[in-house]
Amino acid sequence: MFHGNRSGAPLAAECAKIARATVGVQIVIAPPFTALAACAAECLDSPLELAAQDIHPRREQGACTGEIGAETVKDIGCTWVIIGHSERRHILAETDEMVVEKLDAALLAGLKPIICVGETLAQREGGHAMRVLRLQVDAVSPLLSEAHVPVTIAYEPVWAIGTGKNASPGEVEQTHLAIRAWLGERDATLARKASILYGGSVKPENAASLLACPNVDGALIGGASLEAASFGAIARAASSRPVVRAG
Numbered sequence: 001m002f003h004g005n006r007s008g009a010p011l012a013a014e015c016a017k018i019a020r021a022t023v024g025v026q027i028v029i030a031p032p033f034t035a036l037a038a039c040a041a042e043c044l045d046s047p048l049e050l051a052a053q054d055i056h057p058r059r060e061q062g063a064c065t066g067e068i069g070a071e072t073v074k075d076i077g078c079t080w081v082i083i084g085h086s087e088r089r090h091i092l093a094e095t096d097e098m099v100v101e102k103l104d105a106a107l108l109a110g111l112k113p114i115i116c117v118g119e120t121l122a123q124r125e126g127g128h129a130m131r132v133l134r135l136q137v138d139a140v141s142p143l144l145s146e147a148h149v150p151v152t153i154a155y156e157p158v159w160a161i162g163t164g165k166n167a168s169p170g171e172v173e174q175t176h177l178a179i180r181a182w183l184g185e186r187d188a189t190l191a192r193k194a195s196i197l198y199g200g201s202v203k204p205e206n207a208a209s210l211l212a213c214p215n216v217d218g219a220l221i222g223g224a225s226l227e228a229a230s231f232g233a234i235a236r237a238a239s240s241r242p243v244v245r246a247g
Contacts, residue, residue: 009035012042014228019048022235026218028080028114029225033068040077051080051114054088057101070109081106084116084136086158096139103143114152114197114220115140117179121159129157130178137182144194145187152195153179154220160200161222169209172198176215204233211241 012029019027030051031039043050056067073081083106084099099115106113117136119129137153144151155175160166167175176196184191198210199220210216218238224230 009038009042011226011228012039012048015231016042016046016048018228018232018235019046022232022239025235025238027235030080030082033073036073036076036078043077049080050076050078051082052076052078052111053082053085055081055083055102055105055111057098057105070105070111074109074111078111080112080114082114082116082154086116086118086156086161089116089118090120090158096136099136100139100143103140107143107147107149110149112149112151113144113147114154115144116154116156116199116220118156118158118161118200124157124159130175133175133179134182137179138186141183141186141190144183145190150193150195151190152197152217153183154197154199155179156199156220163201166201166206167198169213172210173213173215176213180215202234204230204237207234207237208241211238 012031015027015029026049027047028049028051029039030053032053036050036052040050042048052068052073055070055073056064058064058067058069070081083102084094088094103113103115117133119132123129123132155172157167176198179196180191180194183194195217196215197218197220198216199222202210202219202221203224207219211219219234221231221234224234
């Protein structure tokens with residue numbers, strides 16, 4: 001699964017080839033809005049799926065100049081949507097309440113949500129990381145437990161995005177296990193079925209060790225997704241992951 005800013009269909013075409021050649025891995029691309037239509041065409045007759053990077057929270061149809069709603073991205077060809085990405089939370093001041101509103105709109109439209117959660121460096125160094133993550137997960141859990149589509153949580157520590165820094169596999173596994181436990185407090189079935197991705201400077205060099213963690217179900221890939229060779233290497237690492245979580 002990638003989200004990137006290289007526009008146009010060529011990268012999507014390369015990703016479609018990777019999706020056809022990679023067994024047992026679900027691959028979703030999330031290009032900018034301006035490239036969605038072109039990339040949707042490349043997804044045809046391919047296992048490759050399409051996601052929007054965001055949607056407007058409005059549930060009903062109507063005018064909302066400058067925004068793109070759930071039904072619109074679905075009409076373009078999206079089956080997934082990223083909600084609450086760290087850049088929207090920390091640059092655009094998107095709150096947990098706004099994330100919940102967007103999740104509600106996505107589920108109403110039948111889109112599969114990828115909910116991003118993560119702590120900043122200041123929150124981590126201050127000892128507040130788990131409290132912050134718990135609040136973010138608890139905010140969306142009620143709606144996720146009622147969802148009729150597959151749901152995904154993406155843990156993306158803000159301090160590890162685009163910095164070259166990374167949490168160790170042990171730290172990632174511990175955090176993912178906690179997220180799954182919090183989901184389980186709301187709904188045991190949700191905890192068992194939800195996919196939890198890791199997104200924080202995932203690259204070919206560390207993908208295998210991260211994806212080997214029992215509670216890491218995949219990756220939300222940023223910079224490494226902008227080159228087909230590195231993205232393909234990560235996809236192959238996912239295909240050959242040695243550990244599969246029970247249940």
